[in-house]
Each structure stands twice: as structure tokens, then as C-alpha cells.
Amino acid sequence: MTETPSDRDEKTKTDRTDDAIPDVSEELHFRSADEECAATLYLPDDPGENETPCVVMGNGISMTRRDGVPRFAERFAEAGIAALSFDFRHLGDSDGEPRQLIDYERQRDDFDAAIDFARTLEGIDDDRIAAWGYSFGGGHVLPVAADDDRLAAAISMFPMLDGLGFVRQYGLANNARYVAAAARAAIGRRLIRMPITGPPGSRAVLNHAEAAPGFDAVCAEDSGWRNEFLAKPSQLIGEIRPVREASSVRCPVLFCLGTEDTIVPLGAIERAAEGAPESELRRYPIGHFEGFLDAFEDVVDDQLDFLDTHL
Numbered sequence: 001m002t003e004t005p006s007d008r009d010e011k012t013k014t015d016r017t018d019d020a021i022p023d024v025s026e027e028l029h030f031r032s033a034d035e036e037c038a039a040t041l042y043l044p045d046d047p048g049e050n051e052t053p054c055v056v057m058g059n060g061i062s063m064t065r066r067d068g069v070p071r072f073a074e075r076f077a078e079a080g081i082a083a084l085s086f087d088f089r090h091l092g093d094s095d096g097e098p099r100q101l102i103d104y105e106r107q108r109d110d111f112d113a114a115i116d117f118a119r120t121l122e123g124i125d126d127d128r129i130a131a132w133g134y135s136f137g138g139g140h141v142l143p144v145a146a147d148d149d150r151l152a153a154a155i156s157m158f159p160m161l162d163g164l165g166f167v168r169q170y171g172l173a174n175n176a177r178y179v180a181a182a183a184r185a186a187i188g189r190r191l192i193r194m195p196i197t198g199p200p201g202s203r204a205v206l207n208h209a210e211a212a213p214g215f216d217a218v219c220a221e222d223s224g225w226r227n228e229f230l231a232k233p234s235q236l237i238g239e240i241r242p243v244r245e246a247s248s249v250r251c252p253v254l255f256c257l258g259t260e261d262t263i264v265p266l267g268a269i270e271r272a273a274e275g276a277p278e279s280e281l282r283r284y285p286i287g288h289f290e291g292f293l294d295a296f297e298d299v300v301d302d303q304l305d306f307l308d309t310h311l
Contacts, residue, residue: 025073030086030117032110038093039086039114040065041121042077053128053152053311054082054118058111060135061102061160061205062196063215064092066223068134068292075300081307082124083132086114092224100228101191104140104240111137111144115151128152128311132303135264135288136160139242142272146248153310154249155303157256158264158288161272163240165265177203178237186233196229205229208262214289243268246275253279254306256291256299263288280306 026041044052055076057069065085073083088107089096096106111131119126130153133141138159145154160166167175178194181203185192197211198204204211204227219225246253255273257266273281282302284295291299 028084028117030113032089032113033106035089035095037086037089037095037110037114038065039084039117040070040073042070042073042083042085043123044077044080044082051125051128052080052082052123053130053307054084054121054124055130055132055155055307056111056114056118057083057085057132058088058107058114058134058137058140059085060137062091062100062225062227062229063135063137063219064223064225066092066220067225068218068289070220071292071296072132072300072303075304076307079304079308081311082121084114084118084121086110090230098191098230100226101230101232102136103232104136104235107137108140108143111140112148115144115148126150130154130307130311132157134158134291139240141253142242142245142249142276145251145253146245149250151251153251153307154253155256155306156253156269156272157291157299157303158258158261159242159255159269159272160264161241161243161246162265162268163237165268167238169265174203174207178205182233182236191230192233194229196227198227206263210262210287210289214287218289218292243272243275246272246279247277249276251278252306252310254303255279255281256302257281257283258286258288258290259283260286261288 028039029036064087069085076083087094088110090101131141132155134157138156141154141156181192195204197206197215253276257269273279286295
């Protein structure tokens, strides 16, 4: 089933990026390995007498829990569903040195720890937990869900599911820059260091035309987001392929795909939706960031319908 967004709910950039934490939220911390992750719990105004379902939310590459995510979390809470957003280690308000390290194995462990933490919270129904991820975090959702038989549902929003496909569409010059940076880092026994985003032709990891304006529009002023990417030379982008986990996910999964998205491989999202035993795919004629912006109402409405059905 495919639906596309309308032109309703036009907002100014100021409106779209006002991600102040509301009164119904609570600042928390949980342990992942031997370090602490910062989290924000959004609760319904009137949860009632019954325990509340909860969506655990992980953001995109280098992004924090204050970037775009609050709009979705607040809407979930308004609908009676708690939301727990968190910063991966090395990012935002969470522990971890060096800062800005993007370690996909650690991030998946953080996601697991966040879900375990949500199950311990008072008033939360530990059998009605959903995983929600955007972009790089949307890729984490598949292996996390594949390893957790208790998850009730998962949402993978404009996810990066195939690093090999990303490398293929990244371009020869960009790949050469990244390989050279990885080689220098390996020889010097240090981390790869590059900007996250920049204009087309720059040495940034995401130098697509929509990338820099998208980060600028979505990232909140108080988020602590930094345009810096550190990675281990041993973690090659082409080897990060969550699409291969789709067939092992047993809970219902909603995939959101932007047909104008130039950052993540779209074919991998379609293959994942075909491979997951119980999945839904929603297509929107938008780019990678517009689910937080002009198309927010359409995307969040679909997600609420999905969560209402499965939670």
C-alpha cells in the first residue's frame, strides 16, 4: 500500500526547528556497557490506569535526540504512547570518548540498552515496546529487532540499509577521498576524521545537494550537534548492510521511503520491505529530511496508524 503526502501543514523554518523539550518530558540516564547514555522520556498527559506502550527512538548519523525527534515524540505522547529518545555514546549528552565517534556496533548495543531500560520504567508496558530509527538509526532497527523477539513493532524511517549501495552511489572521487583518509588513519593508528556534511564536491561524508540544508533545517540550536565524523578504519561503510537482517525480523515493521531521497539507497529499503515477514512500505515524494519538515504531518500520521494497530 502506497500513500503520498499532501501540501498541508506548511510551516516556517523557525516553527520546524523549535525542538524545546516540553513539560511532559523527563531527563534520564541509562547504562550501556560501562558508560551512561542521556535520554528523554515523553509521557502522555493522562496515561490512565493501564501501563503505557513506548517507542524507543534512535536518530541519524551524528544527530542527537534534540534534532527533529522531539516532533515525533511529542505527537506520540499526545496519542497516548510514551517515547524514549536517547543519544548514542560519543554524541550529544551521552558519555564516550573521543567525541563524535560513529561506531555502528556500539550504537546497536546502545539501542539494545535503551530498549532494556524502557522495559524497566514505571508505568511502561514492557510487552508493548517499539523501536524507531531514522537514517543511520533506521538501519540499526533491523538487527536490533532481529535479535529481540519481545519487540512489538519497529519503524525504519528513510533508513540507511546498505553501505555497499551507498558506496556505489557515492561517486569515484568521494570514494577515493574516503579510502585515502582510511589509509592515512590506519597507517597512523588513529581514527578517520571528516566533516559529516558539506557542499557537493567537498570531502564531507554526506556532500549530496540536500545534505547541508537538511542538517541546517533539522538540527536544533541547543542540540550539541557537530559537523564532525570520526570512524574506525576497520569499520568500512561498505560492510554495514542491515538489509541482510530483514528476513530475521519477526515483529511488524513500517518502512518509510522518500522517492526524492538522494542520500540512502532506495532499492535496499524496497528489498528489506519485501524480505521482512511482516512489513509495510510507505512512499513519499520527498527528500531525506522532509519527514521532519513539510511532510511531517503525513509521515507521523502513517506512523501513528501503524503504532495504533500493533501496540
